[in-house]
Amino acid sequence: MSMATRLFGLTAEEALLGVTRHAARALGFGAARGALAPGAAADFVVWNVRSPEELGYWIGFNPRRTVVRAGEVVRWPNQTS
Numbered sequence: 001m002s003m004a005t006r007l008f009g010l011t012a013e014e015a016l017l018g019v020t021r022h023a024a025r026a027l028g029f030g031a032a033r034g035a036l037a038p039g040a041a042a043d044f045v046v047w048n049v050r051s052p053e054e055l056g057y058w059i060g061f062n063p064r065r066t067v068v069r070a071g072e073v074v075r076w077p078n079q080t081s
Contacts, residue, residue, distance in 0.1 A: 001019060002059055048063045
């Protein structure tokens, strides 16, 4: 996202679509992944950012807060194993 916004002039929203919906479609998963929609897998990330622009800003730092894969929380900060 960083390169897409800085070098190629995409907006943060366009870059985010590129790494989610459009990427899923390119990989042949467009019907079940890439967007939150009825009937699709509930795969998403909760980010600790104020705006989508921050997703392409931080290099070497992951502002991920929670990961949900197929409707299950698979990563939560400070979670005990």
